[in-house]
Amino acid sequence: MAKQKVWFITGASKGLGLTLVRQLLAAGQQVAATSRSKANLIATVDFTGNNFLPLEVRLGNDDSVATAIKETYQRFGRIDVVVNNAGYGIGGTMEELTDKEVRDSFDVNVFGTVNVIRHVLPVMRTQGSGHIINISSIAGIAPTAGWSIYGAAKHAVIGLTEVLADDVRSLGIKVTLIAPGAFRTNFGNPDSLVLSEKKIDAYAEIHSSIERVSAMSGTQAGDPEKAARLMIELGEMPEPPLYLLLGSDAFARAIKKSDLLSSGYKQWEALSRSTDY
Numbered sequence: 354m355a356k357q358k359v360w361f362i363t364g365a366s367k368g369l370g371l372t373l374v375r376q377l378l379a380a381g382q383q384v385a386a387t388s389r390s391k392a393n394l395i396a397t398v399d400f401t402g403n404n405f406l407p408l409e410v411r412l413g414n415d416d417s418v419a420t421a422i423k424e425t426y427q428r429f430g431r432i433d434v435v436v437n438n439a440g441y442g443i444g445g446t447m448e449e450l451t452d453k454e455v456r457d458s459f460d461v462n463v464f465g466t467v468n469v470i471r472h473v474l475p476v477m478r479t480q481g482s483g484h485i486i487n488i489s490s491i492a493g494i495a496p497t498a499g500w501s502i503y504g505a506a507k508h509a510v511i512g513l514t515e516v517l518a519d520d521v522r523s524l525g526i527k528v529t530l531i532a533p534g535a536f537r538t539n540f541g542n543p544d545s546l547v548l549s550e551k552k553i554d555a556y557a558e559i560h561s562s563i564e565r566v567s568a569m570s571g572t573q574a575g576d577p578e579k580a581a582r583l584m585i586e587l588g589e590m591p592e593p594p595l596y597l598l599l600g601s602d603a604f605a606r607a608i609k610k611s612d613l614l615s616s617g618y619k620q621w622e623a624l625s626r627s628t629d630y
């Protein structure tokens with residue numbers, strides 16, 4: 354890795370975030386990383402040295418995020434690459450999920466990302482440089498049965514990322530959206546995945562589809578070490594992609610979805626055009 358950069362990574366005590374933090378620190382990069390538990394983060398990252406700044410942050414809380422960005426800037430004097438990685442799957446039908454379950458998931462999966470972006474942009478705008486990498490999911494492009502709220506949250510991340518890229522391009526700030534397929538992390542395990550407390554028997558078939566995600570745990574095709582290496586490469590690219598699908602499963606699902614959308618739009622073209630003056 355060429356130049357030393359300052360990275361800010363959310364959700365770093367497990368999975369993709371943890372793997373990325375470890376690789377970056379091993380390569381001599383400066384890393385601020387967030388977790389719900391600083392003690393747990395320090396224990397799992399297991400790194401001593403000034404290049405690592407562990408931060409306890411409630412991502413849905415604007416003040417907590419503002420403090421974390423401020424501490425990072427105070428420690429390292431700049432912020433080059435942000436990875437909005439923290440997130441979790443939420444399974445259940447719309448009728449089963451409570452208002453709280455839905456809002457909690459948006460707090461982390463969407464508002465956490467929005468809060469980080471809002472507070473890091475003044476730093477990057479002043480620097481005239483920076484790279485924001487948002488982790489969505491193939492579920493935000495081609496969601497499956499039982500994952501409506503997770504799909505909605507990850508779809509929101511895609512929407513805001515596309516417009517953000519346009520809004521900040523002239524400021525010298527780059528933006529990338531990553532949509533992973535299934536990766537062998539903690540994602541499908543009970544301490545990460547949230548399922549609706551309420552179960553309605555009429556949705557038994559949907560429950561089986563949801564359970565298939567947990568059952569995949571440990572056998573997913575995606576390798577987090579390779580994903581982390583790719584993210585580090587992205588941080589080095591002068592012209593990084595706006596969209597990057599990760600994994601052959603994500604690639605196949607996204608292409609199938611874009612073909613379906615394209616043929617569906619064309620099939621109903623006459624009706625679409627019929628409402629013009």
Ligand SMILES: NC(=O)c1ccc[n+]([C@@H]2O[C@H](COP(=O)([O-])OP(=O)(O)OC[C@H]3O[C@@H](n4cnc5c(N)ncnc54)[C@H](OP(=O)(O)O)[C@@H]3O)[C@@H](O)[C@H]2O)c1
Binds near residue numbers: 461538
């Ligand atoms: N693995 C996959 O198959 C897959 C597929 C598509 C997209 N993704 C996305 O990739 C990102 C990383 O996931 P992963 O696979 O690495 O999963 P993971 O191993 O479960 O790690 C998720 C990280 O997100 C944070 N997080 C989880 N629940 C949280 C909550 N309620 N509040 C705040 N932070 C929370 C955790 O941070 P702390 O515990 O440190 O607070 C944790 O380090 C997520 O955005 C996920 O949606 C994963």
